[in-house]
Amino acid sequence: MFSSDYINYLIERGNDEQTHLLSTIRKLPIDFFETLCAFLNTNGGEILVAYSFENKLIGLTENEFNILEKSIINGINDANKIHPKPRVVIKTVFYHQERILYLKIPNSQAVHTTNNGFNIYERRDTTNILVDNISDQLRIQEKKRFYYPDNKVIRYIEVEHFNTEVYNKAMKLILQTRPSHPWLNMDFEEVMRSSGLWRIDLETKESGYTVAAVLLFGKDEVIRAIFPSFRIDALREKDGFDGYYDRETFTTNLIDTYYCLMDFVHKHLPDFFVINNTTRVGIRDLMYREVFINFLTHQDYSSGLPAKFAITHTDGTFTVNSNRAGLNKNIDPSNYQPIPKNPIIGRFLRELGLAEELGFGLKKIAAFVNYFSDEKPQFHDGPTFLTSIPPISKKIILEEEVKRKEELNIEKPKSVYQQDLTSFRQFPIISNHLIKETQVDNSTDIFENLSEQKKERLTSIILFLGKAKYSTTNVLIKELGVSRETIAREIKILKEHRLIEFRGALKNGYYYLTDKGVEFAKILIANTD
Known part of the structure; x- marks a missing residue:
């Protein structure tokens, strides 16, 4: 992606609907976040930043690059400049020994705003267009909203409806994995705005906390009030699947539910280890982290169908959850273009260090299974989403024997x-x-x-x-x-x-x-x- 030929292609293409060449030294231009907002609201894009693109390319010094990178990172964490916080890729690339700052901007699942939430931009040809017509704003809103119910604003939800202990647990997790994360210097409401868990609905002009915020941090009684049928069962099944030895039911927030599911695995399945470059690595927790994050991130929580995680009598496992089907067929993880179901929830879990980029989780599960089984994991995307993990069939090291x-x-x-x-x-x-x-x-x-x-x-x-x-x-x-x-x-x-x-x-x-x-x-x- 960052070969000289590709960078040359971007430079020759110049400014268009998905490319922007920016000449600057130490300071971002005043319209930088307007451009970022426009790309996010349209089809995504790429930005190249150098000292000059005129006649001969002149790159940035390392110090200039660092100053610009810091300004961009600070800006995307400032809800006044861009909201909600986008996920962009920032890289150093070299073209004929000249340093260039490269940004990859996705087609975001949310509607992004600038200027403290007042302005919406979209990209048309080489121009960032201010969308001030209500019908155009609703068009963008409808385009983003089709697959993303976790983006819905819930009326009358206030700070007292959230579980502060779970929020503090999430911040401690960020502190352990990413101690320089800007959210650690924000209060609760600032984090909610920055992460997109609080937003303005352009259709109704209502503002407030979203479905994603309630599912991640809501008190149990609040979650039950909004989602009366929300339930996740964990089962240890008997031979023949006609009963179970152990059963637990979770109706709490998604963060605590994740840890409860991991505890259930610890209780019923031994850890198993492989030798990787002479190092003994336990893969049970690594694999089931991916299973459960995928399980929780892609559910249709508006459905009345309870979700289930089950350990069979052979120690194989499977998850079943309601789903807004995108494919209605079996999935090959090596050739799969996923459709995000709850992108705001997924984005927040990525910030906690629990989730992978979209699509990587299934590939990692398949790689882990290959260590201990001759069978392949099964993934089916239909009205219910099924993930099936086979039992151990290869020679591996078991925890109880060490x-x-x-x-x-x-x-x-x-x-x-x-x-x-x-x-x-x-x-x-x-x-x-x-x-x-x-x-x-x-x-x-x-x-x-x-x-x-x-x-x-x-x-x-x-x-x-x-x-x-x-x-x-x-x-x-x-x-x-x-x-x-x-x-x-x-x-x-x-x-x-x-x-x-x-x-x-x-x-x-x-x-x-x-x-x-x-x-x-x-x-x-x-x-x-």
Whole structure:
């Protein structure tokens, strides 16, 4: 994009509806933000800034570039100069060793204004036209509004309707990721104006906070009043999808909902790691961050259909949400031109460092899935938007197999790979006679009145723990090849007979043999060698 040929093409094209050549040294011309506003309201464009474009190109010094760049950044964060805050690309490019300041301006999803919200411009040929006719203003408004309901102004919403704790949480997140962000020096109302969460509706002349502001920061009772059917369910499903082990329902703001969904993943799915340039990288949180941000950003919140995130019995996952369909077909992330559904929400989440540029999220999800599965993720854009993530099928490192030695006070297994663990299926079937011969106390048969298949599973679990030292439910499920419900029943029996016990926190603890279980396992191993 920034090759010499392309820069030469822009210079030769000169000023037109999507290109502007600006000659200056240290100061932006008075009409700079009018030009920026016009591009944003029309079809986007590109601006090149140099000392001179006449006859021979003369570029900027590094100091001049820095001064101009700072002026532009300060200006786009000043609601009096341009509102709402646009996202523009600012780059240094060189043409025949001459430094040029390059700006890429998108066709924005919002109507932008200058002069403290009083003036609207659009680009026609080489001229910035002041749009002061109400019919033309409504034409621009209607063009922008078609796909963007989060831009709607909600009457009578005031500052007291917002959750200040969530707002402070968002500002702390910006401070951690972007400590020089200009919003950190603004008060609440200034941030709302700068981000487009407060705006003037050109059709009704009403001004106020938008749907996006309510969804991001509204108190729970305010969100329920405006969106009575708003609900997001998180499910841990049973085998056959006819029930669930765990269910949580969220009806709160989108920022807290995002963190609640991440907590649900932490509770039910282990982290998994890959080696990237000799560095061990956990990809669970990175991948589900993209899944949930895409899930929350592109919903149709005016629909009565509750959204759902589900973890299946195989540890595959999927999200389903109502959607204003743009394609009504399956999506190929490598060849996808997305249509923004709630651009103001997406823009704000990008400022928090949570969201990617439009379209990049699906590509990152597909790249993450390739690390741990031979299957591809599925994305379908229809009346409901579906994202489906397959379960683990490749050799990866699981979190529970690299637990800190100091906390558990045990030796790490010789192998940390899921497929390297001894398979339950390698153990021989344990007969009733052998079980009775291996009693470690004077009680009756501990597996009395159980089926042969259940006895085989129970003794296999004991044999596995006798060799692997410890395990999680997920590892037992994958090794035994049964459902989570079946493993839960077998664990309950072993715990009742005090053969195994659970140590550690609920989210990341492990099952171990008790002293009684160790003795029982030794006898079983001796009789099966």
